[in-house]
Amino acid sequence: MSAERVSPTRERAVQMSGGDASAVEGPLEGYHHETYVIPLPDAASEDEDDEDADPVRAKCRSPRGELLWFDRRCFVSEEQLLQALQGRITGVPDLIEVGEIRLQRFIEGRTLGSRYAAGRMVPEPVLDQILTLFRQLIHVSPGSLNAERRCRPEDRAEDKDCAGFLEVLVRFAEERVYRDNLDSFEGLFRALGVGGDSFGALRKHVVVPGLAERPFCLLHADLHRENFVLDRTSRLWTIDWELAMFGDPLYDLATHLYLMRYPAEQERRLTERWCATAEAIRPGSTKGWQDDLPRLLDFKRAQSVFTDVIRATQILDNGGAFSWRRWPIEARRVQRVLARAAVPLGFDKVPSVRTVAASLLDWHRFRGTRTS
Template sequence: MSQPLPRSTLRGHHRVWQVLRAEGELAPPGRLKAGLPRPGVHRFDPRCFTNEEDVLVELAQLGMKRIAPVYRLGPGDMRVHGYIEGEPLSVSRPPGTALSRSEIAQLADLFGQLGTIPPAALERVHACPSFLRPYTSRDFLRGLVRFTRRRVYAVHGPALRGLFHALRVDPAVLAPTGPLVRSAALLADRPFCLLHGDLHRDNLIVAEADGMLWTIDWELALIGDPLYDLATHLHLMRYPPTQEHAVLTRWARVMEGQLPGSTAGLSRDLPRYLAYKRVQSVFTDVIRQAHLVRATPPDELPEQLGRAGELVSAALRGAARTLGLGKVPGPRAVEAVYAAFSAVPTAPSAVPAPAGRAATRHAGP
C-alpha cells in the first residue's frame, strides 16, 4: 500500500499520507496518518462507500480486530488514522513466497470476521441507492464487468484504442454478450457480506509489537459475493501453488462456519471470478502504464518502458485464455509497443503491432 518518501510521507494508490507525531490528548495512541487524495488518480474498481473512514468507524463498533482506529481532529470533519507501527507483509514475504501457518490462520480469521458482517450492518454508510445494488452473485459479477466496460475502457479506451489493438486486447471480452458476462449467468448464489476488495501483501501490516497482521486500506471495500474477495486475494497474493490449496481449504472451512452457503459452487465459480480479475488487470495495467509512460521524463523513459513491458506482458499471459490470445507478446514486444506509443503522443491509433503477428481468437461476438 505504501512507499517511503521524505518527511514521513507514504504514497498509497489512492491517497498520500502524512505520518504525524500525536500531541495533547491524542498522544497516547502514538503516531497518526492524515491522508490527502492523490491528484489525477483514476478509478479502476467500483466502490460501495464514500470514505474509508466511514467503514473503519463502523467496523470498530462491530468489534473488528486489528484495524486502524480513526480520530476526529478539531471542530471540522478532519479524520486521521492511527498509525500501525510495523512493516508490510511484502517485506518479509514477497509475492510468490509462502506464508507461515500463523499468517494463513490470521487471514482465514479475517475472512471469517468479514463473513459475519451482513449488508444491513453497513447500511448507514452505504453510498449506492438500493435499487442499483446487486442482490445475487450473477448480478454482482455482471456489475463488475459492466463497471470495467463503462467506467474503465469507455473512459480511457478511445484515446488508447491503438495501444489495445497493438497488444491484441479485444474490448469485446467485456461486452454484454462476451465470455465474462456469459459465465456470470452460471454462478451459484451465495449470501453477501462485507468484502475488503484489495487484500494483498502491501495492505497487511506485520505489527512491531506482537508480529500479528493488521489490515489497512479499506478504500475498495464492497458489499457482495464473498467468493470475489477470495478470488481477488488469490490473484494479488501470488501464493506458491502448493500453498494456494491450503489457503482455499482453510477459507472454505472458516467461511462455511461463519456464513453458511458462502462456499456454494466454490470449485466451479472461483475460476470464473479469477478470469474476470485477470482480464480486469489487463485493462487496468495497460491504461496505467500508458499514463505513466506519457508522464515519464525522457531520461527515465527506458526504465519505465522496461517496467511496462514486464508488467503488461505478465497480465496478458494471465488472461490469455479469456482474451483468446493464441500467442502472448513477450516483455520486449510489449516494451516496443509502448515505445512507439510514447513517440506518437497525438496519434495513439498509429501504434504498430509487435513483431511476430500473434494468432488471436476473438473473445467476444
C-alpha cells in the same frame, strides 16, 4: 523543498503537527492519496504505562487529483466505514479526532510484502490471522453496517445474486475503465489485441455459465501483501479499505489469492480452510465454489489487463520524459498479464514482449512524451 512546490496536503500536515516540518514523514507511496504521517503528542497511546509503546501518529492525506479509477467505490467515506467496523473487525486502524477532523491512526510496523514477497510462503500464525479477518468479514451482512453507501441501489446486485454481482464488476471495467479511456488508449489496446469484443468473450467465459447463489457479506476486495501490516508484536493489521463493498464472499477469496501469489500448496490449504470457516459462519457461503472460484480468478486476470496496461503508461511517463529504465520491465509485466488473460478475453494470439514494448513506446511517441 521550495515554498512554491509545497503541496496543500503537506502544508496541512505540517500545520497539524505543530508547525514542525521535520516531524512530518512522507509522502508515502500510494496511488489514490497523497499521504503524510504526523505525530500526535496529545493523543494517548494504547498502553500509557508502556515506555516502549509505539508513538501515536496519524495519516494526513488527500485524494490525488486527475486519477484514473479502476475499481468501484461502495462507501462514501473510508473513515466512516472504519468507525462502523470498530469492535467487529480486529486489526483495523483506530480513528483519532483532531479538532473536527477524523484521522486514521498510522500503524507502526512493516507490510507483509516487505517481509515475505509475492511467491513466498506466509507464516502460519499470519495465515491464522488472515482467516480470522475473513471470518469476521463474512459475519457482516448487508444492512447490518451503519456506514453510508455511495453506489446507487439500482447498481447493486440482490443478495445471493452472485452472477449479477459479477456482471456489475464486468460492466464497470467495460464502461469506466475501458470505454471512458478510449480517447487516450484505444490505439494501445488495439495494438495489444484488446477491443470491445473482449468483454463479450469475458462475459461468455465467466458470467453466462452462471454462478451459484451465496449470501453476500462485507468484502475488503483488495487484500494483498502491501495492505497487511505486521506490528512489533506480529499482530496483523489490515489497511486501505477504500474498495470495500458488499457482495459474493468467494470474490474476496479470489481477489486475495490472485494478489497474494501464494505457493501452490499454501494456496490449496488456505482455500480449504477458508471454505470450512465460511461455511461454519454462514451456511451456503461456499456453494459451487469448485466451479466458481476459477471463473472469478479468470475475471481478476482479465481485469488486470485493463488496469495494468494503463498503469504501465503512467509509470513510463516519468515526469514528461519516457522512462527507458522501466521500459523493458513494464513490457514484460504487461505481456505476462496478457498471457494470463488469454482464455477469458478470447485472444487468438498473445503478443510477444517485443510487440508489447514497441506498442508502449509508440503510444508515448504519439502522446508527445519526450523519448529522445
